[in-house]
Amino acid sequence: MNAEATVVLITGCSTGLGRELALTALAKGLRVIATARRPETLEALKEKGAKTLQLDVTASPDKLNAFATEAISVFGQVDTLINNAGFLQGGAVEENTPEENLAQFDTNFFGVVNVTSAFLPHFRERRQGTIVNISSQASGLCAPGAGIYCASKAAVEAISDTWARELAGFSIRAISIQLGAFRTSVAESGNLKIAARRIESDVYRGAHDWVVGFNARAGKERGDTRIAAERLVDLVACDPKRALPMRLALGDDAYETMTSFHTKQLEDLEAWKAVTTGTDVV
Template sequence: MAPLVWLVTGCSSGFGAQFITEILSRGDKAIATSRDPARLASLADAGASVLQLDVTAPQAEIDAQMQKAVSVYGHIDVLINNAGFVALGGVEETTQEELQTQLATNLFGPINVTRALLPHFRSRRAGKVAFTSSIFSWYSQPCASPYAISKHGLTAYAQTLALETASLGIQVTTFDIGHFRTKVGSPGNLKVYVPKIADYEDLKAQVEGMIGGVDGNQPGDPVKGVKVMVDVLTGEKKMPLRVP
């Protein structure tokens, strides 16, 4: 079987970097993307192709970068929309601008990247599209509304996309990831919007403290988790729409 060609967004750390490592270990070809390609040097050294991509860029810019991606190996078999971050903020005090910042990366970014590659997948009557979603697509918690809204929306988009493209040979899935030992909840990556209403300060502090208390000690092993996700994407059976 010919090696598969994968494109993964958000590869500077965490699941993105691990996806590339696992893909290369299986003899497939990988295109790793990040806003800052300099952070992908180790993946390039391991054999990945590297491409600059800001998923919040205008559609025309994303389209151009996806054309470059297709030209690297002549086609793409699998797209993994992985770029994202976690923002904390109370429902009442989170501003429209703050919510839009979360949605720009976590929701509209994957939508726009997928839109850019759909013509390629349709022309080949083949392609797999995956989204690294979250258990927060099933429920929410206090101060998690920006993140939960983005993941609930992503699930609705993926479900609709699957229905519209099933007859075109395109498969779609979401990985509803739980608590894994990545840096998504670390102080340098977790975005905590400044409290604006005194009534919510204690609640937000409790939530932030809870996240900080488990950071680095989550039960999930990202290496094992990625192996399972790649197995799903390479299996002979049709992919399930959601993988919790």
């Protein structure tokens, strides 16, 4: 292992994209710290050369700070942090309980904020570091049946954009990845949670059908996870001085989704310009 190689820490490596990112980074000669809530799921990555640590991204800030200290001590540094851990809360927004909503944001959003905050003193001291936040095309889809998930990913993108601006003076990069549908475990039962209550209504049938369809498509998604991991590692970890966009759609479907989303936004801005503008004090 090259002692000078970039150190990449990845959350949520037990399955799916996180696991593939770890394998890809190792294959490229990078030093990898793979994490998961259940460290026993990381044995195969350890055998490939990754260092493995237990991490629950919803832990308290004190525990996350202690984790960051432990992780940094493994190689003496962390260069790239990939916030990948997350799950999908399914169901119409009204069906999701306050507890389910909070659990979704605790993992998908506050987990990202708190884990990143634990590493920021290290990045600032070294005046370098890369923060990669795995978001989703869901932020633009706003799909009935996944509203709370979509909202959590939109929040990730907003905070990531802010970090890109706030931290640029420390030479710290931040980027969110608007991931398309790749063949990962996100649609399987462990990562797809269904609302505890169900409201029987023809109006919500589309939301219910979306959840069923999302689960049925598990393992049949368009995207190749290995290609996504290859593109992502090359982009964020192989050249620490490379300029990054604040957001990157990754996947053919993600490109289509985000193009449609932004085109519609621009069309609405122009269509309603007369209502929008002319509000300044005169």
